[in-house]
Amino acid sequence: MASAPLNDLWIAALTVSIVFLTILWYKLNKVESNLPPGPRGLPIVGFLPFLRANLHHQLTELSQQYGPIYKFWLGGKLCVVLNSPSLAKEVVRDQDSIFANRDPPIAGLVATYGGLDIGFSPYGSYWRDMRKLFVREMLSNRNLESCYSLRRQEVRKTIKNVHTKIGSLTDIGELAFVTEMNVIMSMIFGSNFVEEMEKHGTEFRELVIKYPQILGRPNISDFFPMLARFDLQGIQKDAEALLKSVESILDPAINEHLKMLSDRREGEIQGNEKKDFIQILLELMEQKDIGISLDLVKIKAILVDIVIGGTDSTITTIEWVMTELLNNPETMSKVQQELKHVVGMNNIVEESHLPELHYLDAVIKETLRLHPALPLLIPKRPSQSAIVGGYTIPEGTKVFLNVYAIHRDPHAWESPLEFQPERFLNRSTNLDYAGNNMKYLPFGSGRRICAGLPLAEKMIMFMLASLLHSFDWKLPEGENVDLSEGFGLVIKKSKRLFAIPTPKLPNLDLYQ
Numbered sequence: 001m002a003s004a005p006l007n008d009l010w011i012a013a014l015t016v017s018i019v020f021l022t023i024l025w026y027k028l029n030k031v032e033s034n035l036p037p038g039p040r041g042l043p044i045v046g047f048l049p050f051l052r053a054n055l056h057h058q059l060t061e062l063s064q065q066y067g068p069i070y071k072f073w074l075g076g077k078l079c080v081v082l083n084s085p086s087l088a089k090e091v092v093r094d095q096d097s098i099f100a101n102r103d104p105p106i107a108g109l110v111a112t113y114g115g116l117d118i119g120f121s122p123y124g125s126y127w128r129d130m131r132k133l134f135v136r137e138m139l140s141n142r143n144l145e146s147c148y149s150l151r152r153q154e155v156r157k158t159i160k161n162v163h164t165k166i167g168s169l170t171d172i173g174e175l176a177f178v179t180e181m182n183v184i185m186s187m188i189f190g191s192n193f194v195e196e197m198e199k200h201g202t203e204f205r206e207l208v209i210k211y212p213q214i215l216g217r218p219n220i221s222d223f224f225p226m227l228a229r230f231d232l233q234g235i236q237k238d239a240e241a242l243l244k245s246v247e248s249i250l251d252p253a254i255n256e257h258l259k260m261l262s263d264r265r266e267g268e269i270q271g272n273e274k275k276d277f278i279q280i281l282l283e284l285m286e287q288k289d290i291g292i293s294l295d296l297v298k299i300k301a302i303l304v305d306i307v308i309g310g311t312d313s314t315i316t317t318i319e320w321v322m323t324e325l326l327n328n329p330e331t332m333s334k335v336q337q338e339l340k341h342v343v344g345m346n347n348i349v350e351e352s353h354l355p356e357l358h359y360l361d362a363v364i365k366e367t368l369r370l371h372p373a374l375p376l377l378i379p380k381r382p383s384q385s386a387i388v389g390g391y392t393i394p395e396g397t398k399v400f401l402n403v404y405a406i407h408r409d410p411h412a413w414e415s416p417l418e419f420q421p422e423r424f425l426n427r428s429t430n431l432d433y434a435g436n437n438m439k440y441l442p443f444g445s446g447r448r449i450c451a452g453l454p455l456a457e458k459m460i461m462f463m464l465a466s467l468l469h470s471f472d473w474k475l476p477e478g479e480n481v482d483l484s485e486g487f488g489l490v491i492k493k494s495k496r497l498f499a500i501p502t503p504k505l506p507n508l509d510l511y512q
């Protein structure tokens with residue numbers, strides 16, 4: 001008799017379990033059935049064994065097979081790729097607060113002290129404060145104007161340097177690297193530091209090249225968290241070593257500024273002198289009541305973003321523009337005609353000329369269309385489940401916005417594979433860098449748009465205008481332009497670009 005209530009209990013428990021499991025199965029199935037289509041891959045590893053080195057090419061090819069939105073699995077990680085302007089709009093405009101979150105790889109976390117930088121930190125108050133600090137204190141219009149003399153000084157140094165290489169093979173990436181690095185370093189640490197930094201030039205360039213390669217390598221640890229502690233491919237170890245090398249260059253400069261700060265406090269010197277970015281950060285670190293709790297690690301994380309991330313994408317873009325110009329000599333001569341007209345040949349380029357250089361601007365925009373430095377932007381991770389293109393994108397999915405495919409989409413662009421800067425001369429289209437026209441997003445769009453855009457735009461224009469105004473450039477006899485791409489988070493040319501300068505400006509003494 002006592003077993004009857006027990007039986008009832010069993011039956012009730014069984015019924016509840018069946019109902020629960022049915023709901024769960026239904027829900028999972030519904031999510032799965034509402035995922036976008038995509039290649040199947042293998043059990044457990046998914047699509048991982050099929051990944052190719054040039055991911056952006058492969059993802060663009062897959063969009064031709066599976067349509068503008070598709071998915072694949074990398075181990076246990078669901079990835080979704082968006083390949084059209086209208087899907088981009090759904091993500092960066094309509095649902096930006098959900099998709100402003102990041103999905104950093106382990107290597108990225110290691111290289112930024114656990115995502116304490118701007119680029120990889122999750123969407124939230126920490127990211128907002130850090131980005132505001134960077135944009136307001138370092139890249140405000142006022143600060144950019146007051147740092148013009150630094151940019152001018154470095155660009156002039158570069159022109160004088162090219163003058164010593166007349167008629168000989170010149171590494172364009174190297175020229176761009178030295179100039180950009182010196183500008184960024186002097187904005188952060190002050191111009192006195194440039195000489196010190198130049199001693200580390202070669203070593204630092206190696207780091208700048210390695211950084212996006214390590215971050216862009218598919219890492220098994222990212223897709224099978226259980227295996228992460230074994231670091232099977234050694235990528236985590238490489239990222240740790242990279243960070244150590246960067247620290248060995250940045251730490252002495254930071255320590256010197258800390259010492260200067262404490263000497264100044266002891267001497268009670270209150271100067272009105274312009275502060276370097278590092279000085280501003282260190283002073284904020286000491287103020288406890290400003291709402292942001294800064295410490296040295298967070299400061300270094302921001303510096304890694306600016307110094308490594310910013311330098312790399314800028315020099316890569318300059319190298320691509322020069323490559324396209326060498327490949328299209330008529331376009332190069334049109335740029336030089338414009339420079340002759342706007343700047344004149346008895347004068348040197350100043351930043352005040354840049355807004356008048358419409359054709360050069362169009363050439364740079366067209367280059368960034370065909371060769372966006374970050375063709376898949378920085379991958380996103382929705383903070384909650386969302387619907388895009390009618391499909392479910394579950395929370396935690398890795399979302400690639402394939403700007404490379406969008407920039408070459410024949411529905412969005414006429415003759416998309418041809419280099420035609422003229423398409424950017426029509427002012428009625430809003431084809432600028434602000435990320436408002438969804439068919440053109442070289443700097444991304446929405447809340448996570450590139451934070452360094454105002455500096456990048458100035459530096460690229462200023463450097464190219466100066467190089468093309470002062471010199472004619474040609475390839476070595478018998479060589480063709482190489483347009484092949486390397487791989488990584490930032491897409492570089494697979495081979496360095498060497499070109500030969502000959503003087504164009506009648507009087508290079510103007511640069512003395």
Ligand code: HEM
Binds near residue numbers: 444
């Ligand atoms: C041609 C030069 C550059 C290009 C093409 C470029 C492109 C980009 C892109 C595509 C993103 C990701 C946007 C997204 O995910 O929606 C980004 C992020 C970022 N860029 Fe740039 N960038 C350039 C130069 C710079 C420079 C010079 C700096 C710093 C001085 C810089 C600092 C940053 C930072 C801090 C972020 C992270 C923004 C965030 O997550 O909130 N970039 N950049």
